[in-house]
Amino acid sequence: MKEIIEKVNILKEKLNKWGHAYYVLDNPVVDDAEYDKALNELINFEKKYPELLTQDSPTQKVGGVVMDKFEKYKHKLPMLSLSNAFNKDDLINFDDQILKEIENKKYNFFVEPKIDGLSISLIYKNGILFKGVTRGDGFYGEDVTSNVKTIKSIPLSISDKNDYVEIRGEVFLSKKEFEKINKQRQNNDEELFANPRNAAAGTLRQLDSSIAASRNLDAFLYYFMDREKFHTHSDSLNYLEEMNFKINNLGKICNSIEEVYSHIEYIQSQRENLEYEIDGVVIKINDFDLYEKVGYTAKSPKWAIAFKFPAEVKETTLKNIFASVGRTGRITYNASLEPVQIAGTTVQAATLHNADFIIQRDIRIGGKVKIKKAGDIIPEVIAPIQNEEYIKLKKWTEDIICPECNSNLERVDGEVDQYCINSQCPRKIVRGLEHFVSRDAMNIEGLSIKIIEKLFESKFINNVADIFKLKKFQKELIQLDKMGEKSVNNLLESIEKSKQNSLEKLFFGLGIRHVGKKTAKTLAINFKSIDEISKLGFDQLDQINDIGPIVAKSVCDWFEIEQNLNLIKDLKELNVNMIYLGNEGTKNNDKITMKSFVITGTLSKPRNYFKDLLEEFGAKVIDTVSKKTDFLLAGKEAGSKLEKAEKLGIKILSEDDFLEMIGE
Structure with missing residues (x-):
């Protein structure tokens, strides 16, 4: 057995070395046949001796894990977006704002291409890849570890054996792989991906990791999250490179905005020659020690900016x-x-x-x-x-x-758009069905536009209620072109699960004109059931924050149509939930639930963090202070909103007051 273990370890070492040379350094040291031979040999050893299979084995990059769904994962530190610059004046202004914060302190910038892909956070524990998480909304991402493991340029183990190491970067598809995938989809009569970014995002969200493995995703890593270990961004990149991560070779230290702009022009001149898509350049202060001093806005850091290229x-x-x-x-x-x-x-x-x-x-x-x-x-x-x-x-x-x-x-009077007002227009029905099953609405996985069109043409569905009747056609669905038993079973399970969605997802999915995701949630929080919403008159709706006369009229008009009332009746009989269930993890708090909050000033975390917390408690977060406002959550430099709240006698909360209120 000792001899077998030694052979396995030698194979792993060789494959890791060859893979790094091929996928990271772009400098193959063996041909594909030799690599494949060694990989198959390792696979056979691990099948015969399962106890020798480790999490960081090169065989784990082949894929094959099939997930039911992706779990949410809360980022330890938010993944913030960057503010944008579009010209040299914007860059000069960015530099001026930094100077206001750090006065006379010498600093330089690090300038690197903005990869047109999907942000990813990699978490290693004791040197082994533990999680791969998408950016999501910046606070919560999706755990896509099984797919991240298939990316050949991302190491499954690293030399840094600390109990928590987080590295962020960008997952992307090369131009060559993108063309190859779209050619395959065209041959299979599938909808083409619009661009490499969409293709990368779609691939990373595949529940079957073998699909992700077949599409050859790649990744550049650009951010080592432990700012205590290094003082500069450039030093941290050198460290990442030492640990075998793929680092973009166009990054450069620049000592002035003039140098920054010059390097931007150089990167732009190389854009068409690159093997991957870029849509701009990221500029950040190189010195980590200045980040906290320069600070953050509610949505983005002040020490970094994205220069966006003009459209070609x-x-x-x-x-x-x-x-x-x-x-x-x-x-x-x-x-x-x-x-x-x-x-x-x-x-x-x-x-x-x-x-x-x-x-x-x-x-x-x-x-x-x-x-x-x-x-x-x-x-x-x-x-x-x-x-x-x-x-x-x-x-x-x-x-x-x-x-x-x-x-x-x-x-419509006052509008530039033309409309087909025929309620039985087949394209309107199909597009309405597509909206109903979308992620922000009922989130029914497996009902792509192609499948919806197929079901509509075959007369299995004609309205959204028919989706919940598909179970009785299970055998017929399996016979439909490219559906298959497994796909049909997964689809029916997803449909059944969607019946338990909270009211706001159903209400948004109904496709009432002018009712967006936020409006649907506002109505659900305020009135708790679709029956209560249907009873509301125009004046009642118009008085609600964030509703207004246009939305109020649209909602009233929708509930006056008999066909729509019959649809609600059908959905009820099919046991589709019509009640507001609150956010997952919502706690009861009489001081907060159903109250309206305005957030202003600089807080310890981005404003969206506090907005999400409040909405979890069923509170309404609004933008402007008025007599209807219950609380103002005020940070530093609160400004005019604080003055107005004081004049109106609105209860003002500091961050500590607020955290005490929610029990944190």
Whole structure:
């Protein structure tokens, strides 16, 4: 047995060394056949002697774990977003703000590319990878450890054996892998990913880790969270590199904003040559010891900023203009284009927004147009190129009938958009179903738009209530193209589970016009059941904070339609919950529940942290101080909101008062 253990350890050591050379250093030392031979040999040893399988074995990168769902994980320190700079003046202002805080202190910056991917936090315990967690909302992320383990450039074990080591970075897909995945999806008649970032995010959230393993995710690590160990960001990156993490080689120390801007220009000039997508540059103070002194805003650190690259603009020919129908019946116009490369992807279609947008810019079919990617994500036509050929082209006129059901299109007074008002328009129904099952609504996993279309065409579902009747068609569903027994069982289980959702998820999912996620929660917290909400008149709704006359009218109108009342009745009979259950972990606290709070000033943690705490107790967090406000939570430099609260006699809480109130 001693001989076997020795062989296994030698194989692990070789595979780790070869993997690091290939995936991190981009300098292979053996060919694929030799690597695969050694990996298969190790797999066979571990099958024969399971006691020799360790968490940091190279075989754990193959994937194969299938999860029911991803668990939430609370970040030890919030993963904050960065404020943005768009030009040199913004950078000078960023530097000026730092100088105000640290006066005459000498400092420099570290400048590195902003990878266009998905933020990740890696936690190691005693040198072994313990958790891989997404950013989520900055406070709570998803535990995607099983998928993170499949990323070949992330080590499963490190030389730092402390009981807690946290490292943050960015998971991404290379341009080459992105093209490969989309080609496979096209061959399988699956919806294409819009860009590498979407593909990386979708891959990291796969419940089956073997899918993540097959897509070859990669990762750059850029932030060592233990600021006590090192004094500078650049030193911490050197340490990460020593521990075999992949570090971006375009990072550089800059001693002034002039140097910073010069390096930004250099990185931008290299953008098209890189194997991965970037959408800007991150600039941060290099000296860790200055971070607390420079401080934070409610949403982002003041010691770092993201310089966003301007959107790339290209010219191409507009082949056609076509309309599509959304879940509310709103008509969106889109352009069919001659394929053109922009921001790393091939673009063949772009949005034209609404009819007024096209008419005002005089965009014509057959003409040359300029296109860009808004935020480097959504392709958008921005203007026609007016030349002699363009003048000869026929002016475009808006559609007057729905492209899906041939009903007349209508405009609402005061709005630019056209609408199909036919409640039986098939595209409206399908889009409404897609919204109902989405993550922010009923969160029914397994009902993609493709599956919904298939079920709708096969007449299994025609409205949201029909989703909860699918169980009786279990055998028929299994026979549907590409569904299969396992997929159907998982889908039915997810549907059944969704019946227990709190009211706000159902109410948002119903797709009432102007009712967003926040409004749905406000109504659920205030009135507790859908029956109570249905009884409300316009005046009652209009008086609620964050509602207003437009939303109030929309909600009242929805409950006056008999078809909608019948839908609620059907959902009740199908045992779909219609009651507000409160947030998970909500505690009863009469001092807070149903009270309204305004948060102002600088607190010890970002404002969203306190907002989330309050909402967990069923409180309402509003932006402006008024007679309806119950409490003002005030930090340092509270300003005008504090003055107004004092004048109105509103109870003012310090951070300590608030924490005492919630029992922390």
